[in-house]
Amino acid sequence: MEIPFTSKPRPDTGIYNSKVGIWLFLASEVMLFGALFSAYILLRVGAPEGTWVHGLLNIPIGTFNTAVLITSSVTVVLGWASLQVGNFGRYKFYQAITILCALAFLGIKSYEYREKFLHHEVWLNHKIKVKHGHQEVETDRIIGHLEYEGHHQYFWNTKRLKGTPEEKDKDGKVIKAAVPPVESFKMIPDAFHYTMTPKELAHARKESAGVAHEEIEIKASDVKRLSAFVPSHSTYFAIYFTLTGLHGLHVLGGAIVIFYIWGPGAKMWKTDPQRYMNRVEVSGLFWHFVDLVWIFLFPVIYLL
Amino acid sequence: MSLKAFHVIFITAASLLAFGLGAWMLRAYNEVQVRSDLIYGIVSFAVGLGLLVYEGFFLKKLKNISYL
Structure with a gap:
């Protein structure tokens, strides 16, 4: 059986069927993305200043x-x-x-x-000095790359610092090796933070362009929260x-x-x-x- | 609406975005004086104009195709 109006337009609508179909589908897509855009805008305007x-x-x-x-x-x-x-x-x-x-x-x-x-933010228990552009500031929040045992790390979070015990199946066979706790790690901090105003941030970026970032050693005991830039970050x-x-x-x-x-x-x-x-x-x-x-x-x- | 009509809407939106980005970058240049922002702004405006020229060319080339 041949499906009608797949090639020729329908006389009543003036267009072929799949074009009607795709526009109905796109209308539903507009609602989907429209809802997400609205959510974004409402979250944005409702966010407390500087967050x-x-x-x-x-x-x-x-x-x-x-x-x-x-x-x-x-x-x-x-x-x-x-x-x-x-x-x-x-x-x-x-x-x-x-x-x-x-x-x-x-x-x-x-x-x-x-x-x-690869990017992380660390919230500390106390303030430390870091460079934002040319200025040295005291802060308890740093963003930047995280380095441990000579490698940049992905997806690190507060839980990772504590390590995880070995996992075994019912026969006693090791299915997941233990991850040892972390005593300290290095942060290569960015010369700005997103809590700055757009203008301050742009200035800090300009001042730090081409300048090598100093590594900071951070003890795990000083960390209040650690997160990569993943959905759970913010x-x-x-x-x-x-x-x-x-x-x-x-x-x-x-x-x-x-x-x-x-x-x-x-x-x-x-x-x-x-x-x-x-x-x-x-x-x-x-x-x-x-x-x-x-x-x-x-x-x-x-x-x- | 045919692909022709949707393409015209899309290119108009894209050129508006290019002009907006150009304005954004020139404003950033005005605030912080980073040379790349100035170049970025000028190139964005040029791209916006280029898209409008292309739109005119496109409409001329496909004048026999329906908007429906």
């Missing part, structure tokens, strides 16, 4: 990723336009660039995530990872669909070219939505 994390994301990397997504939107539409004039070879070329852009975006985002997982990172993670999943999903239509699904171009073009258009509409979400996400998360 909201800011200035920790890499704006040039975020800008580059934005440019990658804009490029991919251009190639998606150029691929679709190539099919409209029957140039299948050019369509294949443009969509290959789209898929590469999607992979590049995810690769760059993974690098950004890695940087966050409300900001919780919503940051939720929003960007969900967006990243959409990029991955879109890339898989575009790849399928471009690769294994391309046989349809020979049997039903109109329906194939419709598929490309629908995947392009989804891709544009995903990119449009990023156009809103970038200034909200990175700049404000």
Whole structure:
């Protein structure tokens, strides 16, 4: 049985069925991302002064990723336009660039995530002196890279400092080796803190550019709290990872669909070219939505 | 709404973002005088203009395709 209106438009709506379907789906997506954006804004405006994390994301990397997504939107539409004039070879070329852009975006985002997982904040029981730009300040909160036994560490938290005992199964076989407690570790502190005003932070960054950061030895007994920049660090990172993670999943999903239509699904171009073009258009509409979400996400998360 | 119409909306939003980023960076340059912020701001404005030029070219090229 043939499904009606997959190629030709329905007389009553004027568009083919899958276009109606994708717009209904995108409407639900608007509600999903809209709710998360609203949550972000309400959390942001409701945060007590000086507690909201800011200035920790890499704006040039975020800008580059934005440019990658804009490029991919251009190639998606150029691929679709190539099919409209029957140039299948050019369509294949443009969509290959789209898929590469999607992979590049995810690769760059993974690098950004890695940087966050390597970064830590430590809350101390007493104040110590650190350099913020040219100024020496007394503080009990430091952000920076954490080094232990000569290596930068990922995902460390207060619990990690205490160590964990050996775990055995019911036969007495060791399934998880003991992790010894930590007596002390090193912090390579950043020359600023997110509790500074944006202007103070920018000045501190400028003054510390190209200056080697001094390591600080920190005793585990002096630590009140330790956290990597992970969702449990703060409300900001919780919503940051939720929003960007969900967006990243959409990029991955879109890339898989575009790849399928471009690769294994391309046989349809020979049997039903109109329906194939419709598929490309629908995947392009989804891709544009995903990119449009990023156009809103970038200034909200990175700049404000 | 066709891919053509959505693309026009997207490029308009992207160019607005580029102008906004440009303004943001120039404001940052005004406050702290970091040279890279100035370059960043100028390049952002140029990209915003480039996107608008591309949009005009795109509309001219695809004038026979429906907005629906």
